[in-house]
Amino acid sequence: MHLVHPAVLSALLFCTGLYGVLARRNAILVLMSVELMLNAVNLNLVAFDVWLSRTAEETLHSGQALTLFTIAIAAAEIGIGLAIVLAVYRNRGTSDIDKLRDTAEGHGPDGPDGADGSGSDALPAEPAGQAGQAGQAERAGRAKKAEATA
Amino acid sequence: MTLAATAGQLASGATTTAAGAHGFLSPTGVEIAFLLVGLVTFGAALVTVTTRQLVHAALWLVVTLGGLAVEYLLLTAEFIAWVQVLIYVGSVVVLLLFGLMLTRAPIGRSPDADSGNRWAALAVAVAAAAALVWVVVDAFRTTWIDLDGPAAGSTRVTGQSLFQNWVLPFEALSVLLLAALVGAIVLSRKATADAATAATGVKEATTATDVTEATEVTDSAEGRGGAADQADKGGVR
Known part of the structure; x- marks a missing residue:
């Protein structure tokens, strides 16, 4: 088999995963794209291990061992x-x-009641913050943020 | 990108027709099967990263990972293929589906699955694909894998190499899996504890006069008894 076939396929899969990581917005879809990238690396490792175990008589099978570790x-x-x-x-x-922009500069608190305000589903933890005054709710949001980042 | 792949392979074949017994224009059955399964795998990967239905993305990911398992089988790496089926298709995708379920992902089409920088991402991905395919084709256009003889990745061979040469990394990996297990449990338990005591925690935080004091409160808030002590200190201050 031509070595280019698995190498090109793994390169294309890696770039597909790269596109997914950069373009997706849902965190779980980003994780799926990361899985795609890892699988591309695995295919590369296996192909080069099969190639080297014959041509270079490499008996460690490092590619397959690394694939299992990956x-x-x-x-x-x-x-x-x-x-x-x-x-x-x-x-x-x-x-x-x-919307998770805690560490970005010049942005308000994140979450559904953040700068975008598009998400509107209330958390079970939210009513305690919404019941109080507006300033208290804002401070509670900041405290919660600090709690989450602590 | 499929066109780029086929064009690159055609270009590589045109330059390696003098490669002796291996001819590009007379591909072996393994090569044809690899190409067909590779097309299915790549197409499923493209649908995975572009579909707007989140559950469909997970199901297309199953197709991609299964196609990769078939590619491992075609490369005579049997053990890895079955490990791929067991771990990826069997557990990782199920875990992803559970994650989608627990984050209340919408069942139908979600219009905001892609972010606004989709075109920048597409440009980066296409540029990276072009560069990688060009380099790889240019580097390995005269290289052939010899698939005859005994399988390079049967369970016997893989097990022998794993337990003769890779025992220490194998054991270290088990420690890593244990750490990941404990970490996942700690993360989920901390989240539930926060959700359970969020009401009292938020009230304590509002009575504190400064946000930094609130962070002091929550820094040592592993047990809520300590949190209450810290909140009392904040009240005294």
């Missing part, structure tokens, strides 16, 4: 990533990464 690390990554996304969703009421 798969395990990707599984750990998706578990931690989804836990983080769910925690963010519980705290902020959105998994839209365009």
Whole structure:
């Protein structure tokens, strides 16, 4: 088999995942695109391992071992990533990464009642902040933000 | 990008027709199968990153990962192929679907699945694809994989190499998986604890006179008893 076939396929899959990471707005879709990129790397590793195990008589099978390690690390990554996304969703009421702008300069607090204000579904934790005065609610939002970033 | 791929492969074939026994114009059955499955895989990946229905994206991801498992089988890496089916198709996609469900993803078309910088992302991706495909084709146009003989990635070979040469990374990986397990549990438990005690926490934060004091409160708020002590201190101040 021509080595170019798996190499080109993995390059194209990697760039597809790159597009997904850059263009998607939902955090879980971004995680799916990250999985695509990892799988492209895996295909590259396997193809070059099969090639080198014959031509260079490389007996370590480092490509396949690294592929197994990558798969395990990707599984750990998706578990931690989804836990983080769910925690963010519980705290902020959105998994839209365009609205999570805590560390950006010159933006208001994020979340559904942030600068965009398009998301309107109330969290179970929100009514405590909405029941108070406006200033208190704003301060509570800032305190919650500090709590989430602490 | 499919056109670019085929054009690149055609160009590579035109320059390597003198490669001896391997002819580009007489591809082997494995190559034809690889190309067909590769087209399906790439198309499914494109649909995964472009569809506006979130659940459909996860289901097309299944097609992509299954196609990659078939590619591993065609490359005689059997063990990796079945690990791919078990872990990716079996657990990762199910995890993603659960994530979509728990974040209340809309079932139908969601118009805001793509952000505003879609065209910049497309430009970056196309440029990266062109550069990568060009470099890869130029580098490996005369390289052929010998797929005859015993399988390069059967379970016996993979297991022997893994447990003879890669034992220490393997064990370290188990520690990493344990750390990931504990981390995921801690993250979800902290979120639920916050949700359960958010009402009292927010009230304490509002009585504090400064936001920095609120951060002091929540810095040591692993147990809420300590948080109450800190809030009392803030009240005294």
